[in-house]
Amino acid sequence: MSFTCEKGAVTGTRGVAVTNHPLASAAAMEMFAAGGNAFDATVSALFALTVVEPMMVGIFGGGASVVHLANGETHVYDGLATAPSSTRPDSYTPIADVWPDYMETKGRENRVGPRAIAVPGNLIAWCEMAERHGRLPLPQLLGPAIRHAEEGFILSPYLATCIQEISPDLLLDPAIAGIFVPGGMPLKAGDRLVQADYARTLRAIAEGGAGALLEGQLGAHLRAFLEQSGTWVSEEDIRNYRVIRREPVRGTYRGHEIIGPPPPCSGGVQAVQVLNLLEPSDVGAGGFGTEATLHRLIEALKIAAADRLAVTADPDFVDVPTDRLISKAYADERRGDIDPDRAHQQVARILTNESANTTHVTVADHEGNVVTSTQTINSLFGARVIIPGTGIIPNNYMYLFDPHPGKALSLAPGKRITSGITALIARRGGKPAFALGLPGAHRIPASATQGVINLIDHGMSLQEAVEAPRVFTWGQEVEIEDSIPQPVRDALAARGHRIAPVAHVAGGMGAIRFLDNGVMEGAACWRADGVPMAAGGGPARADTSFWPDPRRGKIY
Numbered sequence: 247m248s249f250t251c252e253k254g255a256v257t258g259t260r261g262v263a264v265t266n267h268p269l270a271s272a273a274a275m276e277m278f279a280a281g282g283n284a285f286d287a288t289v290s291a292l293f294a295l296t297v298v299e300p301m302m303v304g305i306f307g308g309g310a311s312v313v314h315l316a317n318g319e320t321h322v323y324d325g326l327a328t329a330p331s332s333t334r335p336d337s338y339t340p341i342a343d344v345w346p347d348y349m350e351t352k353g354r355e356n357r358v359g360p361r362a363i364a365v366p367g368n369l370i371a372w373c374e375m376a377e378r379h380g381r382l383p384l385p386q387l388l389g390p391a392i393r394h395a396e397e398g399f400i401l402s403p404y405l406a407t408c409i410q411e412i413s414p415d416l417l418l419d420p421a422i423a424g425i426f427v428p429g430g431m432p433l434k435a436g437d438r439l440v441q442a443d444y445a446r447t448l449r450a451i452a453e454g455g456a457g458a459l460l461e462g463q464l465g466a467h468l469r470a471f472l473e474q475s476g477t478w479v480s481e482e483d484i485r486n487y488r489v490i491r492r493e494p495v496r497g498t499y500r501g502h503e504i505i506g507p508p509p510p511c512s513g514g515v516q517a518v519q520v521l522n523l524l525e526p527s528d529v530g531a532g533g534f535g536t537e538a539t540l541h542r543l544i545e546a547l548k549i550a551a552a553d554r555l556a557v558t559a560d561p562d563f564v565d566v567p568t569d570r571l572i573s574k575a576y577a578d579e580r581r582g583d584i585d586p587d588r589a590h591q592q593v594a595r596i597l598t599n600e601s602a603n604t605t606h607v608t609v610a611d612h613e614g615n616v617v618t619s620t621q622t623i624n625s626l627f628g629a630r631v632i633i634p635g636t637g638i639i640p641n642n643y644m645y646l647f648d649p650h651p652g653k654a655l656s657l658a659p660g661k662r663i664t665s666g667i668t669a670l671i672a673r674r675g676g677k678p679a680f681a682l683g684l685p686g687a688h689r690i691p692a693s694a695t696q697g698v699i700n701l702i703d704h705g706m707s708l709q710e711a712v713e714a715p716r717v718f719t720w721g722q723e724v725e726i727e728d729s730i731p732q733p734v735r736d737a738l739a740a741r742g743h744r745i746a747p748v749a750h751v752a753g754g755m756g757a758i759r760f761l762d763n764g765v766m767e768g769a770a771c772w773r774a775d776g777v778p779m780a781a782g783g784g785p786a787r788a789d790t791s792f793w794p795d796p797r798r799g800k801i802y
Contacts, residue, residue: 258780264756309621325371444637513668604685686752
């Protein structure tokens with residue numbers, strides 16, 4: 247099938263950044279212009295996103311970054327949120343034992359308000375990554391975010407729509423309502439949003455680093471909230487939080503090494519599983535978007551989803567058989583479960599409230615550093631409160647823990663949330679070939695994997711790969727984007743698939759591809775406000791001056 251791309255790619259030789267807001271991409275470019283590397287650009291872009299995408303990401307959230315260093319080393323920075331030390335498996339009262347209300351609790355305590363907040367990891371993770379790998383000072387990295395918070399920025403229709411949708415919950419908290427729903431009226435597209443309290447918070451962090459959260463006036467505001475709001479999170483929880491630097495999941499697919507995040511992120515394992523299942527078949531010859539190609543992909547997604555439900559959680563609390571799941575031998579065993587002609591009745595209900603309201607950045611520099619990073623406060627506007635006097639919107643990550651005791655995802659003190667984050671880097675011959683990622687909760691692994699297949703099997707351009715129509719299933723109905731032709735949907739239905747047409751699957755993918763001669767290409771898709779930006783040029787040739795010096799050589 248054919249389709250038309252709605253956006254255009256960019257190329258550069260000094261650095262490329264793809265984020266879901268133009269001001270965040272511009273922040274990354276500002277760091278490149280100042281002599282920074284991909285880590286500086288990433289951290290600056292993420293701080294800027296906390297201002298211009300406040301409904302998606304914040305310093306009181308969590309996430310994971312897959313990084314490739316110029317020397318070839320790869321790591322995963324796990325800054326995922328954790329359950330507070332005061333919580334127990336029965337801390338909430340569930341209202342149902344069956345789906346769709348299985349994860350809901352009495353009073354929506356795990357979803358809205360102070361008791362929905364988990365211990366955040368974003369701020370310390372970003373600061374640690376910048377200190378370890380960046381070269382610019384923290385105040386410079388926070389400069390764009392501070393500027394946009396103090397001076398304000400113009401609301402996009404997307405942000406305005408998010409405010410409108412969530413305004414009933416925002417109105418429950420006077421502090422957050424005063425910013426986004428002033429006078430009871432949601433901000434509109436074209437309005438200017440100024441966040442003065444948050445600008446002061448960012449200035450404090452610029453001066454004191456992550457530790458500033460519990461120092462001075464900022465610390466006093468936060469301490470008062472922790473002591474008076476009823477949240478499970480304590481000052482000790484914040485002090486004791488540690489970023490974990492993990493070894494990534496690694497697989498191979500048609501001569502490419504696929505590198506992704508390990509558990510408690512499920513995406514790296516799921517992506518490698520699906521690719522292993524598909525590798526013996528000639529996916530490219532089957533054609534993109536055909537009935538046969540989609541049928542096999544859908545069945546592979548079902549198998550990976552079922553395994554994710556069964557065994558993926560925080561590896562410090564649950565024994566996750568990662569090596570077996572990503573092995574070629576295991577794929578050989580499971581491939582027999584795929585009927586080439588009929589849908590397999592393998593149902594996998596993913597019991598998770600992971601929100602699609604996330605953000606992603608993909609950044610690379612000319613030195614060989616690559617960062618693909620997915621960050622979030624979980625639901626739109628997180629817990630839908632603001633820590634008074636700080637402008638900080640905390641996460642509602644407690645909504646991801648199973649409120650029923652005795653389950654793989656049940657609450658336990660210090661347990662990390664399980665996430666579908668699938669930030670991927672592909673290498674060929676030991677060198678980066680491409681990197682990609684996107685928001686979209688449990689739909690992320692399927693979508694990221696399709697991006698890989700689009701590039702490797704279908705030979706798409708980078709822009710085509712991120713914008714191509716997608717499918718998703720976790721074992722029940724199959725979500726198929728509207729742009730996939732009706733005859734293909736009908737043919738899949740005839741094979742036994744229950745088809746659910748949707749406007750889009752998951753969110754805006756951001757990708758970078760590494761071409762010849764040091765050229766990098768960046769692309770963002772139509773499913774978000776994503777903007778790729780690239781830097782070219784560079785310094786003048788060594789010893790170049792404006793006026794020639796006759797003393798340096800003979801004059802003819």
